Amino acid sequence: MFCRPVAIFLLVCLPLYAAFDFQAHSTRSAALNNSYLASSLAADAFLLNPALSINTGKFYGSLYGYRPFSMKEFGYGGGMLVLKQARTAFAVAVENFQSGTIYNEGKGTVNAAFQLPGSRFAVGASVNAYWISASGYDDLNTFGLDVGCVYHLSNSVRFAAVINNINQPRLAGNQEELPQRIQLAVEYQGADNIQLHGVLRKDSYFPLELAFGIEYQIFRSLNLQSGFNSIGSMPSAGVQFTAKNLEFGYGMQHHFELGSTHVIGVGFRG
Numbered sequence: 359m360f361c362r363p364v365a366i367f368l369l370v371c372l373p374l375y376a377a378f379d380f381q382a383h384s385t386r387s388a389a390l391n392n393s394y395l396a397s398s399l400a401a402d403a404f405l406l407n408p409a410l411s412i413n414t415g416k417f418y419g420s421l422y423g424y425r426p427f428s429m430k431e432f433g434y435g436g437g438m439l440v441l442k443q444a445r446t447a448f449a450v451a452v453e454n455f456q457s458g459t460i461y462n463e464g465k466g467t468v469n470a471a472f473q474l475p476g477s478r479f480a481v482g483a484s485v486n487a488y489w490i491s492a493s494g495y496d497d498l499n500t501f502g503l504d505v506g507c508v509y510h511l512s513n514s515v516r517f518a519a520v521i522n523n524i525n526q527p528r529l530a531g532n533q534e535e536l537p538q539r540i541q542l543a544v545e546y547q548g549a550d551n552i553q554l555h556g557v558l559r560k561d562s563y564f565p566l567e568l569a570f571g572i573e574y575q576i577f578r579s580l581n582l583q584s585g586f587n588s589i590g591s592m593p594s595a596g597v598q599f600t601a602k603n604l605e606f607g608y609g610m611q612h613h614f615e616l617g618s619t620h621v622i623g624v625g626f627r628g
Contacts, residue, residue, distance in 0.1 A: 389596025
């Protein structure tokens with residue numbers, strides 16, 4: 359019962375994603391296919407661009423989870439907390455992917471971001487702790503550094519740039535490095551209730567990746583989202599509902615061979 363989905367996952371899914379490159383970091387992340395690196399609103403996007411923790415008000419926290427491609431043998435869960443004081447923001451996050459007691463892959467993030475006084479420019483950095491444990495094998499762990507920035511060209515256009523694993527970390531001294539990746543992103547707000555996102559990604563091992571996303575605010579409390587990713591040709595969609603300070607979300611990504619991943623989450627902002 360267990361061997362078949364494991365084989366499918368290893369043979370089909372892993373060529374699409376490197377270690378610790380989780381499908382989604384939140385419901386919005388899933389719905390927009392990780393395309394919103396230049397977002398003007400989303401505080402949860404600091405896991406994609408370290409500069410974006412600056413988007414929070416005073417406080418933001420969330421919990422989220424999913425089963426990759428609806429495979430019951432696998433599970434992912436995560437949570438984050440973001441605090442902001444004046445032009446400086448600090449954030450922490452923990453993410454974990456596992457298959458029972460056989461395999462466990464985790465990532466812990468500590469982040470700081472700063473907006474320059476009187477400027478449209480913000481920068482941020484995240485230190486990531488990575489760990490892997492697998493039954494019958496020695497545990498592996500390492501640290502990585504991500505840096506990012508975002509620039510408001512105008513009220514409608516924002517640009518962003520991110521370098522992941524800038525220090526080229528190695529797992530326990532092994533030759534296999536975690537991929538170093540460069541990302542360039544843009545956000546365009548065509549109307550008060552529509553935001554368009556786009557990102558180009560290139561890492562050490564895989565071809566150039568292109569992702570798009572769109573957000574449409576139907577009401578003040580209801581957002582619809584959709585996206586597309588060229589790697590794996592995965593369409594995505596989702597919805598965010600806000601009630602006062604509470605935020606409820608659902609995101610879905612569909613892989614034409616592996617099936618759908620459904621992400622649910624809840625957040626609170628102050």
